[in-house]
Amino acid sequence: MHDTKQLITIKGTREGLTLFIDDTCSFDDAFHELREKLVANQPHKKEPCVPVTIKLGNRYLQEGQEESLLNLINDENRFRIQSIESDVIAKSEALSLMEDSEVKTVSRIIRSGQVLEVTGDLLLIGDVNPGGCVISTGNIYIMGHLHGIAHAGSGGDRNAVIAAAFMNPSQLRIADYISRAPDYESDGVYMECGLIDEEQDKIIIDRLQVLAQKRKTINRFERRITNG
Structure with missing residues (x-):
């Protein structure tokens, strides 16, 4: 039996x-x-x-x-x-996760009064002029000058980062954190990034290379930017 x-x-x-x-x-x-x-x-x-x-x-x-x-x-x-x-998710959930993790590439200048909003990570090849605004549920990478507003992790992701070749924003926002413009002007020699420092409980701006230490889960795309 x-x-x-x-x-x-x-x-x-x-x-x-x-x-x-x-x-x-x-x-x-x-x-x-x-x-x-x-x-x-x-x-x-x-x-x-x-x-x-x-x-x-x-x-x-x-x-x-x-x-x-x-x-x-x-x-x-x-x-x-x-x-x-469950280890299984519905197709609609899988597609939504793919969209959230996708890097959206946009080549344009965001002028005063314009707002660019995307789901997932944003790679902007261009500038954000004063009065312009870029918003993303994920990370934001700007291959140009950031003079306006950038809001990463708009859905509440506090691990999101904002990177720019020339960092001089009027305002940085990550999830529910808000930072005013930095007290100095970037010399444009190296890319900088804004991210939430949990110990200081605020957004800090540092060299892009710190992402390798501060964000252990950065993907291959981010590592290529960080390492040049």
Whole structure:
């Protein structure tokens, strides 16, 4: 007689329970076994609700399946879903992530009163004149003079950076941080970058080469700019 394969693995942690659901079986089979195990492991009514993290592996929940899990694991049976984690994402989410990580190249001069706004990283080959503004959800690289406003990480990314061949902005913004114009004027000998320094809790301007130390996750494109 063969043992039935276990579809649900329960692991206790300090934060609660982690449920590992086999990603090769049908959802109905996994759901049935999960219901049985929750009944067998249900806490006493006087005990507080137990947080539950669900690990789906290479399984993507179809419409209605997540709701079924939420209905099964709830405060009434002394369990509470903390998070549902999957290694698989929808095509729309993947396309959105690609767009956010894409480098948009624009060749133009941003004149006074003009606003250039992009999703992802921005590579501007041109100048930002006084009164001009560039906004990006990612990093901003300007192969020219920055005299206007630059806002990187507009969606809240505090790791975003702003780099320019000639850094003399009227204002720098990264996520929810705002910096006024620097007290000095760049001599244009080397590229500079603006980034958030967590220790000083403000935007600082430094040589572009500091990105290799300050931002360990910079990609190959940024490294090529940094290393010339």
